[in-house]
Amino acid sequence: MLRPASAHKTAALGLTPRLGARGWLSVGLLALIGGGGVVAHFAGAPFYVDLATRLVCLAIAATSLNLILGYGGLLSFGHAVFIGIGAYAVGIPSYHATYGDWQAIASYNGFFHLALAMGLSGLFALVTGAISLRTRGVHFIMITMAFAQMMFFFFVSLEAYGGDDGLTIDVRSELGPLSLDDPLQMFLLAFGVLLATLWLVDRLVHSRFGLVLQGAKDNDERMRMIGFNTYVFRLVAYVIAGALCGLAGALLGNFTAFVSPDMLDWTRSGELMFMVILGGAGTLLGPILGATIFVVLEELLSGLTIYWHLPFGALLILSVLFARGGLMAFVGRLGGND
Amino acid sequence: MTESLLKTVDLSKSFGGIEATRNINLEVRPLETHAIIGPNGAGKTTLVSQLSGTLLPDRGAIYFAGQEITRLSPHRRAALGLARSFQITSLLMSMTVLDNVALAIQAHDGHSFRFFARARTEPGLRRRAQEVLARFDLAQRAHAKVATLSHGERRQVEIAVAVATGARLLLLDEPMAGMGREESRRIVALLEGLKASKTMLLIEHDMDVVFALADRISVLVDGALIATGTPEEIRANGTVRRAYLGEM
Ligand SMILES: Nc1ncnc2c1ncn2[C@@H]1O[C@H](COP(=O)(O)OP(=O)(O)OP(=O)(O)O)[C@@H](O)[C@H]1O
Ligand SMILES: [Mg+2]
Numbered sequence: 001m002l003r004p005a006s007a008h009k010t011a012a013l014g015l016t017p018r019l020g021a022r023g024w025l026s027v028g029l030l031a032l033i034g035g036g037g038v039v040a041h042f043a044g045a046p047f048y049v050d051l052a053t054r055l056v057c058l059a060i061a062a063t064s065l066n067l068i069l070g071y072g073g074l075l076s077f078g079h080a081v082f083i084g085i086g087a088y089a090v091g092i093p094s095y096h097a098t099y100g101d102w103q104a105i106a107s108y109n110g111f112f113h114l115a116l117a118m119g120l121s122g123l124f125a126l127v128t129g130a131i132s133l134r135t136r137g138v139h140f141i142m143i144t145m146a147f148a149q150m151m152f153f154f155f156v157s158l159e160a161y162g163g164d165d166g167l168t169i170d171v172r173s174e175l176g177p178l179s180l181d182d183p184l185q186m187f188l189l190a191f192g193v194l195l196a197t198l199w200l201v202d203r204l205v206h207s208r209f210g211l212v213l214q215g216a217k218d219n220d221e222r223m224r225m226i227g228f229n230t231y232v233f234r235l236v237a238y239v240i241a242g243a244l245c246g247l248a249g250a251l252l253g254n255f256t257a258f259v260s261p262d263m264l265d266w267t268r269s270g271e272l273m274f275m276v277i278l279g280g281a282g283t284l285l286g287p288i289l290g291a292t293i294f295v296v297l298e299e300l301l302s303g304l305t306i307y308w309h310l311p312f313g314a315l316l317i318l319s320v321l322f323a324r325g326g327l328m329a330f331v332g333r334l335g336g337n338d
Numbered sequence: 339m340t341e342s343l344l345k346t347v348d349l350s351k352s353f354g355g356i357e358a359t360r361n362i363n364l365e366v367r368p369l370e371t372h373a374i375i376g377p378n379g380a381g382k383t384t385l386v387s388q389l390s391g392t393l394l395p396d397r398g399a400i401y402f403a404g405q406e407i408t409r410l411s412p413h414r415r416a417a418l419g420l421a422r423s424f425q426i427t428s429l430l431m432s433m434t435v436l437d438n439v440a441l442a443i444q445a446h447d448g449h450s451f452r453f454f455a456r457a458r459t460e461p462g463l464r465r466r467a468q469e470v471l472a473r474f475d476l477a478q479r480a481h482a483k484v485a486t487l488s489h490g491e492r493r494q495v496e497i498a499v500a501v502a503t504g505a506r507l508l509l510l511d512e513p514m515a516g517m518g519r520e521e522s523r524r525i526v527a528l529l530e531g532l533k534a535s536k537t538m539l540l541i542e543h544d545m546d547v548v549f550a551l552a553d554r555i556s557v558l559v560d561g562a563l564i565a566t567g568t569p570e571e572i573r574a575n576g577t578v579r580r581a582y583l584g585e586m
Contacts, residue, residue, distance in 0.1 A: 218430040227416030227445035
């Protein structure tokens with residue numbers, strides 16, 4: 001079995017010295033994922049390295065969704081669209097660098113890929129968010145989903161890049177001395193980005209900006225009445241979340257060396273919501289816990305039955321009924337945290 | 339005659355067939371405490387909502403500090419110096435008392451697009467918030483979540499938040515709603531302390547409170563203002579006695 005490695009990787013998180021049950025679960029989880037990927041590599045278990053890498057990429061995406069869903073109260077049902085945009089932002093430039101045409105964007109440069117992934121995702125979030133955030137409740141869920149499906153069909157229609165068959169990435173992003181063809185380096189890059197994302201989100205939610213975002217989730221009318229244009233704060237959060245998820249998509253595209261419209265299908269968005277809500281929306285590490293449970297269950301169950309999605313629904317219902325605030329809050333209550 | 343701080347001209351608002359606000363011409367002078375009284379369903383809250391910007395009027399205009407604000411969004415009005423407390427407590431329930439007040443201060447500090455520094459340890463904001471809480475007898479409850487407070491305490495926080503915005507005009511919609519005698523007295527004392535520095539539009543049912551606090555009183559019945567005057571004038575007004583005071 002995989003053993004947790006050193007806990008030094010979590011030092012960057014700025015967790016308080018008094019950890020409590022939630023804190024220990026968080027540190028343990030990160031150590032298990034980080035250590036597990038590395039140990040699996042040296043123990044000659046590439047399957048587990050891959051599993052850990054996929055988990056980490058999804059965890060980054062779930063963390064970005066948590067910023068708007070958990071802290072902002074925005075039930076975005078189209079978040080996987082940013083994974084798709086991020087992944088195509090790697091696939092398309094790399095494709096043209098190999099096969100010609102479109103010289104303006106043809107490139108293997110990983111920094112260019114990541115900037116493009118985050119930039120386009122952020123831009124898409126800005127344009128669609130400006131419209132979606134005018135609506136509330138079910139309308140918001142439907143409209144974010146509609147925008148995501150729009151992009152889904154857009155990529156399906158791009159015959160040049162494989163249409164709905166997708167596009168194989170022959171050459172992965174070139175990021176300085178890193179070689180993403182090496183599974184360990186790929187894993188470590190993704191894990192590093194996850195830690196950086198967690199650090200960033202932790203700073204954001206405790207900043208002046210973050211308090212306004214959470215205040216608007218709690219009571220929008222009150223926040224407007226004391227003078228906040230809550231719409232603008234939500235829009236900024238939406239753009240940040242979109243850009244971060246684009247980054248996750250770029251990593252995922254590099255990891256699988258393949259992009260397809262399936263990456264931004266609405267069911268993918270649903271899975272991200274599942275991770276955030278099951279693990280604990282509005283807790284820093286909850287989405288990581290949710291992503292872990294998702295990936296592990298998917299791995300265990302998809303081999304057994306084609307109905308492997310069913311237990312997820314049951315789990316989600318149970319957690320909503322019995323663990324308000326997700327598993328993180330549940331563990332916190334067991335361990336006597338607030 | 340002093341320039342009024344708040345003024346409405348023929349303000350009107352209907353809900354379907356009900357004319358909740360009918361051609362209201364109201365003037366609130368700087369630093370006065372102006373009470374609005376009227377029976378249930380007279381349209382008091384509807385009027386306040388139009389003043390604060392949560393409801394848009396069908397007709398008429400609202401001026402604040404010489405500027406027309408009829409269609410301005412609530413947060414822009416707040417920036418101009420208008421604050422509201424709600425008849426039904428409206429606070430950030432999952433956050434602490436201190437958070438609620440500190441956010442009200444932050445809103446007018448002008449720098450809320452700060453993304454990295456931890457806001458809860460910013461000495462400036464928190465110290466000012468603590469000062470406000472001390473004035474409102476809430477210092478001990480600073481770190482309590484609003485959801486855990488008693489009804490009376492929440493009403494106090496509601497006023498503290500309005501004051502913390504630094505507003506010139508406080509719109510107080512039944513600040514003592516649902517409170518016991520003792521708690522009400524506390525709020526009355528608080529409002530007495532604010533009278534000298536704030537203009538207040540006070541909606542209140544309790545006539546003792548109104549006559550104790552108000553410099554002027556307007557009477558609202560079925561959406562229309564039927565009288566405005568000093569407490570003595572209102573007490574002596576025959577129409578008011580018949581339409582409203584008589585039935586108490
Ligand atoms: N959103 C709304 N939709 C429809 N009718 C409304 C709405 N808000 C208020 N009304 C109606 O408008 C009238 C005035 O209501 P309002 O709440 O302003 O009265 P009020 O003077 O504040 O009463 P109270 O003393 O009970 O607080 C009432 O007849 C009420 O039913
Ligand atoms: Mg009312």
